[in-house]
Amino acid sequence: xxxxxxxxxxxxxxxxxxxxxxxxxxxxxxxxxxxxxxxxxxxxxxxxxxxxxxxxxxxxxxxxxxxxxxxxxxxxxxxxxxxxxxxxxxxxxxxxxxxxxxxxxxxxxxxxxxxxxxxxxxxxxxxxxxxxxxxxxxxxxxxxxxxxxxxxxxxxxxxxxxxxxxxxxxxxxxxxxxxxxxxxxxxxxxxxxxxxxxxxxxxxxxxxxxxxxxxxxxxxxxxxxxxxxxxxxxxxxxxxxxxxxxxxxxxxxxxxxxxxxxxxxxxxxxxxxxxxxxxxxxxxxxxxxxxxxxxxxxx
Numbered sequence: 001x002x003x004x005x006x007x008x009x010x011x012x013x014x015x016x017x018x019x020x021x022x023x024x025x026x027x028x029x030x031x032x033x034x035x036x037x038x039x040x041x042x043x044x045x046x047x048x049x050x051x052x053x054x055x056x057x058x059x060x061x062x063x064x065x066x067x068x069x070x071x072x073x074x075x076x077x078x079x080x081x082x083x084x085x086x087x088x089x090x091x092x093x094x095x096x097x098x099x100x101x102x103x104x105x106x107x108x109x110x111x112x113x114x115x116x117x118x119x120x121x122x123x124x125x126x127x128x129x130x131x132x133x134x135x136x137x138x139x140x141x142x143x144x145x146x147x148x149x150x151x152x153x154x155x156x157x158x159x160x161x162x163x164x165x166x167x168x169x170x171x172x173x174x175x176x177x178x179x180x181x182x183x184x185x186x187x188x189x190x191x192x193x194x195x196x197x198x199x200x201x202x203x204x205x206x207x208x209x210x211x212x213x214x215x216x217x218x219x220x221x222x223x224x225x226x227x228x229x230x231x232x233x234x235x236x237x238x239x240x241x242x243x244x245x246x247x248x249x250x251x252x253x254x255x256x257x258x259x260x261x262x263x264x265x266x267x268x269x270x271x272x273x274x275x276x277x278x279x280x281x282x283x284x285x286x287x288x289x290x291x292x293x294x295x296x297x298x299x
Contacts, residue, residue, distance in 0.1 A: 155203055198211050
């Protein structure tokens with residue numbers, strides 16, 4: 001790094017700390033990103049850099065394994081650095097404007113296998129809390145609800161005779177989702193206990209043992225407890241039941257549009273990630289059953 005570039009970097013860091021009042025940790029992160037900028041455009045100087053220099057730097061960093069998210073943060077730091085140089089040092093352009101970063105590979109949501117799901121949901125429900133938990137988790141998996149949708153569910157939203165639940169999702173959009181047989185049975189038992197503990201004015205379906213509306217944090221905590229009791233050796237979080245619902249239903253039906261409607265996804269692209277889970281299942285079957293695949297494994 002040449003003397004002038006080092007001077008620019010020092011001044012920018014002081015600007016972030018004194019004028020913008022950013023934390024020492026944030027300033028350190030900016031300094032790190034700016035150092036990478038100097039390194040990647042060298043021997044071109046900061047003043048000489050054009051859009052193609054920035055674009056090539058991003059491409060090289062992506063090839064080195066930087067994620068789209070990291071590159072987006074880094075480019076934002078570079079853009080702000082140049083904005084500062086334009087303001088305080090009369091630079092005449094910002095070469096970072098209009099540059100795009102490669103998109104991050106979307107991670108597949110983790111799902112339980114059908115056997116693991118059965119293991120998780122098979123527990124004794126002998127008192128009010130475990131009866132409630134069984135009903136919550138069965139409904140969660142049966143209908144693919146979001147955590148917030150589950151905790152905000154009202155008692156009148158569930159029609160046990162019809163086997164449906166009315167869900168208010170993101171953006172206040174309402175959808176009707178089927179409820180499975182085991183979930184209906186668990187909900188019927190919970191409804192009897194619920195009527196004994198509910199406080200006046202509370203109409204949410206799932207309650208604490210004090211009769212108040214249950215929180216998302218409590219649902220997460222109870223799921224952790226049951227996963228440990230059931231000897232689950234995975235990180236079992238609430239949305240894993242929604243993911244499992246989607247992947248199992250898609251593997252069985254192959255109906256992507258129906259799964260989209262039940263999940264409440266506004267766009268089919270949000271649901272298409274589960275087609276990759278389906279492919280993983282097919283690939284596993286192939287590896288286990290195809291003669292050529294078996295032969296390859298034996299070599």
